[in-house]
Ligand SMILES: NC(=O)c1ccc[n+]([C@@H]2O[C@H](COP(=O)([O-])OP(=O)(O)OC[C@H]3O[C@@H](n4cnc5c(N)ncnc54)[C@H](O)[C@@H]3O)[C@@H](O)[C@H]2O)c1
């Protein structure tokens with residue numbers, strides 16, 4: 001694949017089954033895949049039908065028999081090798097991600113680093129997965145075994161295509177499972193590279209398969225009788241459908257869904273860090289980040305100073321060709337999504353919010369970028385809690401600033417949402433910081449920073465933002481099951 005913006009075409013098949021790229025056995029409708037930076041079509045991908053989904057699941061089932069019998073240490077070695085290859089190919093994979101997603105190359109490299117770190121982390125855990133030994137009366141005893149689930153399905157969103165696949169396959173494979181992964185039809189490219197890397201590293205052929213397609217393909221996967229678990233990253237409405245399908249087969253699910261997270265800035269915060277934190281909380285990946293702190297509550301005493309500084313720095317964000325080293329904001333994922341984000345800004349204005357900066361379309365000077373999906377990052381002032389822009393997930397570069405007066409008031413307002421993915425607080429008062437995060441109804445809270453993602457820390461939501469956890473030791477619980485064995489050392493005392 002050539003690597004300059006506007007020059008790429010993707011020709012190889014993007015399904016991956018039994019250790020090789022394949023055309024789907026029953027590929028139906030063709031999905032056009034766009035390069036967000038230019039609006040060009042990168043390729044057309046056939047959506048996998050029921051037959052291809054079944055072949056992928058059967059391929060995973062066969063590999064599961066081998067992989068699940070290997071020791072944790074053997075699995076560890078293979079996963080470490082996969083992590084090493086990703087590290088070695090970091091720039092190439094990051095370039096693919098940027099071309100398909102539109103995010104800056106600077107950020108894509110960070111995503112790839114987080115990806116190999118995730119595989120390394122779970123490789124490290126694989127060798128120490130163990131149960132317990134429990135003594136019982138008369139010398140009898142019991143023990144528990146941590147066993148894999150079987151074939152797990154991963155369904156991903158388009159904002160972190162490679163990273164999401166690693167966050168799911170890392171713990172799944174470490175626990176001895178196989179996986180069939182379906183990326184978003186908007187970003188089908190980089191995950192196939194991950195599949196190749198796993199094979200190169202030495203996983204049994206078929207252990208990690210990729211099927212391409214949209215909702216229909218996803219449904220075939222979720223409904224397949226040989227699938228043991230579904231791990232989904234995406235929107236709340238799709239999450240509900242996934243849960244309904246999983247319920248029919250009593251399949252466990254992990255749901256990583258949307259958010260509308262609060263970021264609370266107290267007047268005693270280090271202003272420089274708070275401003276940087278607010279930008280990190282809103283403008284990574286063009287604002288298309290599930291855990292973004294898009295409701296920025298600012299203590300009234302510092303509202304003007306904080307807002308002025310945030311606006312000044314937001315206006316300086318370098319937008320443009322995402323493959324250029326100094327670009328910090330690339331293109332949104334596609335035209336309909338850009339229009340949707342613009343619609344939210346229009347509605348915000350109608351409802352009385354003030355656009356303090358940005359929000360308009362951005363047309364780069366470079367002629368090859370003129371059909372790309374760019375907009376200027378936006379800061380909204382004069383926001384009220386009941387405005388649509390404050391209640392709904394926009395999933396674009398739009399920050400809403402809301403003043404507050406007391407701790408009690410801001411905690412109540414921060415929690416007044418159906419979502420509960422993340423939250424953040426900036427203050428120098430350590431007791432206040434811990435008190436506030438303890439009161440926030442959110443799964444991932446940050447104190448004096450935002451949107452950092454160490455793989456050692458569990459990540460996941462409360463309320464409508466989902467359940468189950470990715471990353472950290474916690475994810476092991478969601479990719480394994482516990483078998484209890486009760487061992488009698490004496491004679492059977494029968495009641496009959
Ligand atoms: N919590 C997290 O970790 C996290 C991370 C990234 C994105 N997200 C959320 O994802 C959303 C944006 O992503 P999106 O637009 O790709 O979400 P989406 O729900 O439209 O799609 C997500 C995935 O589900 C598939 N899908 C759609 N309908 C399906 C169905 N009926 N059955 C099975 N699969 C189906 C899609 O093809 C895609 O692969 C946002 O709400 C964002 O907050 C959450």
Ligand SMILES: C[N+](C)(C)CCCC=O
Nearest residue numbers: 159289290291451452453
């Ligand atoms: C890596 N981040 C920035 C924490 C994002 C995690 C995935 C959410 O969309």
